[in-house]
Amino acid sequence: MAPNDSAQATEEDREPRAGRRMAARYAVPVAVAGVAAATIGLVPALAASGDPELPKISAQELIEKIAASDTERLSGSVKITTDLGLPSLGGLGSAAGSTFAPQGGAGASGSTADPNAKLMELTSGTHTLRVAADGPDKQRVSILDDAAEYSLIRNGGEVWAYDSATDEAYHATSPKDGKKGTHQRGDGHAGAKGAPATPQDFAEEALKASAGTTSVTVDGTTRIAGRDAYQLLVKPKQAGSTVGSIKIAVDAKTGTPLKFTLTPSSGGKAVVDVGFTKVDFARPAASTFDFTPPKGTKVTRDDDHKAPKIPEADTDAFTESGGGKVIGKGWNAVYELTTPGGADVPSAASGELPAEAQSFLDALGDKATGKFGSGTVYKTRLVNALLTEDGKVYVGAVTKDVLVKAANEAK
Structure with a gap:
């Protein structure tokens, strides 16, 4: 890409038993929602009015600024809104069972605190998260409801999840990254591998997936969570994608993505939208990542905690x-x-x-x-x-x- 504000990336581009068969059929709409939640993105309260005056920057320079961002310590609040256009699950009742992983439903481990089940809640509606990170081995994400809170905490090799609504906890060990000092995006955030929770996670996934088949431009400036930011506009060059555009608000000082908005090619409001409403780049208190189950909590242990992995596309062949x-x-x-x-x-x-x-x-x-x-x-x-x-x-x-x-x- 040429170093100017309109720079573009132009490189062209019969199981015998009915039970398992039913599970296979049920899994399709769940997989559809899960892929969207795990690989693309999720928006916050409206930014303050008035676009800040910032030095000119090219699309190439802004992408490099994101890549060079070494933000590993932060805390704040994130607002997520998702509209995949799925019909209501109401009326299915127990027919869907735990496969649809509804709110409060148990996951594969049988615990309502299992992250694989709880993640499904983020595939529709609006949610407020409280997030914190201190390097590659300490992360915490909490989903806040009116009368309850669900938290995922990773502290070194220990992963805990706690659902205050049911007083259940999930405990697993997380293999340490062999590359000491390297922050693996998606491996953090309470050990929920493949489940990004901040705008930076979503931005990195989108830019990685879009290489070589994309138009990228700088689309002005904005303010997010009280901070000045540039806006990066990403559009597919290929016909046939359901993605219309992705807009990423990038913190002018740190290069950290503050907001991510994905609009479908079919038009209408954003499918998925995630952004900070509050953010602080200071080191969170160490106690943020401590967790002890309250007395009487039902604890489910899983010593082989694994999340599903989606294969990556890197060629036009099989x-x-x-x-x-x-x-x-x-x-x-x-x-x-x-x-x-x-x-x-x-x-x-x-x-x-x-x-x-x-x-x-x-x-x-x-x-x-x-x-x-x-x-x-x-x-x-x-x-x-x-x-x-x-x-x-x-x-x-x-x-x-x-x-x-x-x-x-x-x-």
């Missing part, structure tokens, strides 16, 4: 990565996965799905056919997934046409 394939590149990357045992699609007609669950899935889905056979495309405003009759899943932040094309190419 790439074996993390047990799946990647088709395409950049914003049009499509992930090919396989349901457990390659199970085919259960339905209410076959007696393998409750009628309420079938109705929910039908509200999300469109039928699709092609060289791959037939299947259903489950839609949100950001991430879409094609589930074929032979148990393949194609998922990405792309349109239905791109998913069908990818499924055809996989044959």
